[in-house]
Amino acid sequence: MAPEIAMPLPVCLIENQEGKDLVINKDAAQILSDITQPVVVVAIVGKYRTGKSYLMNKLAGKRNGFALGSTVQSKTKGIWMWCVPHPSKPGHTLVLLDTEGLGDVEKGDSRNDAWIFSLAVLLSSTLVYNSVGTIDQDSVEKLHYVTELTERIKVKSSPKDKDEDEDDSAEFKRIFPSFIWCVRDFTLELELDGKRITEDEYLQNALKLKRGLGKNVMDYNLPRECVHHFFHSHKCFVFETPARSADLHRVEELPESQLCEGFVRQAERFCDYVYVNGQPKTHAGGHPVTGRMLGNLTVMYVDSIRSGSVPCIENAVLALAQIENTAAIHEALSKYEDLMGQVAKSFPTESQEQFLNLQKECEKEAVRVFMDRSFKDEKREYQAQLMRDLLQKFGEFSRYNEEASARKCGALIQELSATLERRLTHGDFCKPGGHKHLLEEKQKLVDAYNRTPGKGIKALEVLQGFLMEKKKMEAAILQADQSLSKREKQVEESRIQREAAQQKMEIEEEKNICLEQTRKEQMRGFEQQMLMLKEKLEQDRLKMLKENERLMEERMKEKQDLLRDGLTNKAAMREQQIQELKKQNDETSSNSWITKGICLLADVASLVLPGVYGKAAVFASNLLKRIF
Template structure:
């Protein structure tokens, strides 16, 4: 039989957990309630407990784990602490764990202001916590809060249909003893960037120093918020809430007091400090749509006993205004948005780490360092875009074309960066960084272009060199063929060799071609002379014994005698090369050996074979069929004829 015990126990616990007001019970009371419920159930239905022991044990353990988890984070934790020198900030992992566990979008309410101005007490009032449960409240001269602290259990709100976890941040007060102004600036800068609502808690009135403190907020507004409509901002600006804790406003509303404090101060003497503050006043007036003023009276005249007082003992006007302040904060708060998206716990912590690293980078915190953080991803995207454009180029290219492609791609990328980057005044460093990295990529492309150009031109040079070597050893030496090969090689090199290596290889090419041409001409006459001597003797044999054409034989003998006699007469073959007859012979040779129609060097062997076959055919079959028909009469001897006279 099923027992109602587990269901009743769970129903009791969940009603107790979720229907009870958050501040009306403590963790100890919750534990006592769980123990008491188990005791009553055991007394009344022991047999049911035994039947459902396993199920109840599992459920109870789960609930106890949840309670332990709630108890663990139901406290204040430091998220940022000062370094030993109290000049820079460092992360505190204990507090970050409380934030990391949140999966909902996160919003933060930060309270800033002078030390001992009641910031921690104000936060406890907004969270409905006592001084002993929430943020530590100190009445001594030294500041109680060091760095930035967070209440570990966020308040969940429904903001425009989005369930949002709201954290409350307490910051170390300004102008406390033993700290530098730079440290105060870092605290203020970090609170300004992290928060969705920034409560500027000021006692009694707004001083000029309080306005000067907002210079960083003004710089952030000028750097990040003044973007083109429709584009994502780096992060949504925090709503600035001027909170004036004062009983009497002398007939003025708190908004009128703020507006009056932000009026320009006459500066007839040209004081630079007044000019700076006036510029801040002007910028804050422009940010008027993003700021709200609120007054809060003193909770009680005996401030040292505030932690021991309940709401009934506090000034009722204060209680009323405090509740109105809670409603105001809830109405203006929104999830933290960074570059167009909300942040969960882990993303918020990562964002905090980036901001803290940027603020600690220099001797003083600057918006410029924050600009670098937000422009980092944009810079990487633009650099990738430039690399993709340059990768599409087919290398090698002439230097002027490559430079033109670089200038065009760089211009397009810079235009994209100008449209998307964050920062109006401090983006110059990011622009310089992008340009520097583009130049690094371009240098790499230039090196690739030089390598590809050298590789291509080297291949063309080697091919021409091999071609010149082949022309040096032609079977039938031909200056016309050498010149044709020379021009073809030179033209192909000029056409195909491109890039920065072309000039260098052009010089090498001209030297190589010049040497090849000189060597060919030097050997050409000598080889042609030997070839013509051999050719004349061959033609003598062919004309006398094969073709039996006396004109061929006579011409061959004439050529042979001329070549041999001339060289013997002048003791040198070089003298022959200047003779007009030699020039005529060379011209005739070049016409026969090489022309656009026939390259005899290539077809010499096939033609010789065909001619030999033709002569052989004629000798064997042609004379039998057609008879011997010589062009000139042959000499016939009568010694062996029938009419030969007898010798005796």
């Protein structure tokens, strides 16, 4: 279970130093790195002194926290963060990002506003845009930052051809946040052509495109088209003035009983909507982002901006995948070592089979840890590395088990042979009939040794080694025994030689049995990994299908709206995007998508572990025939 988040107040995540440089606050980044849960990230942007912080404090369930300020000076410089347990999504963390006001005259550099806006878009799963008055042409134009997103954010690392711009913008919508427009101090009636309309209809009407090709029409349509292209789940809330004019400068100090009832009620509606409908942040493909991953992404994006380059989502995700997959290997190995460390306390195991059965469960848990954290391991190189590392750890614990067995057996032999050694030292067997007595004494030792449980897999080898050490002594006593004839001595020597050969054969046979058991276990482990990979790929497939279905629904609605407004060319572009999404779903729905991933794992495993998985491709082929 993840630890409870203890963050009584917000902290600055990205500091805006004098409106020029963006700097990561290491303490805030550390807070994110400690959050292993998926995060729902809500960022709010808008003109300064429009009450953004009040809404964010409400989402945090607090009256105070984010600085509101009572003068015209903007209080929030950079991006401030507050992480709280999500009130309606167990196992998730709500990350609230309050940005500095756009258009702050004290900054003097409008480019800085654009970067703050871009970072809010990159980091959030829900973007709240806050404005005052009404949604008119002026308020839409103030959202001009959205028209600059394609210049300040790249989806793909490779350059796009000009005729692919439309498809590129469609990719933004796959990974950009949902959009909520909050209109503060709204005094109009929600009516259109004499009919009552909803807040969402009010927003849709304000974002409606005009027909025509002139510059004025294009300038009018551009920010509206960008909102449609980049964001999904467009939602609107309108708020009446929160208090009397005389009290507006101290809204944060007023109890809710002194705020306008309608304003309080709408603020609660806004919070309830965000809690229920705000989705966890994900990468393309639906993979959830944890707080730790969000912290790494924040560092990557800010570093790109500081270096003068444009943040690239694809490059950031690939770099993040490298970080996460490497960490997933270390975490999985740590899990394996911890579990096997507990098992090792009871070493030696009675048999190799028992050791393998115990090891099997530890390996399964380790692979599950890797699967849960890893993502975008498309070449299966990280999973193959995990195989190699687990095999090495397996060999180490196997040796520990053998060494524990050898020590225990050696100590037992030493204890049981004490009397025999003493009699040999005193020459008790160097007399007529001494060889017979030696054999009797040796047999007692062997019987007592065999009756003792818990010796482990080296029991036979240690015993045979001890007996081999005594062969010369036994041969000397045999030759010195005057009670035996020459013929009897020859027969006994032959028996001793046959016994030595038999002992050697038994040891080799036991080793071969252990090797075969180990080989079968390793192939079984490989099969287990392939089955777990199949399960993971199926989950990834469902996420991708669901994501594409959502995009198709949104594109279909946009197409219908465009056709209704007579914008047939733009509607045709939406249809082209819908068909491309259907094609992706058809390809993803086939078993070949999963088969390719499993066979790739087999190919990579054959390369990195040829001694163990030399026939992995054939094995994978046989497995695929069974599971499909």
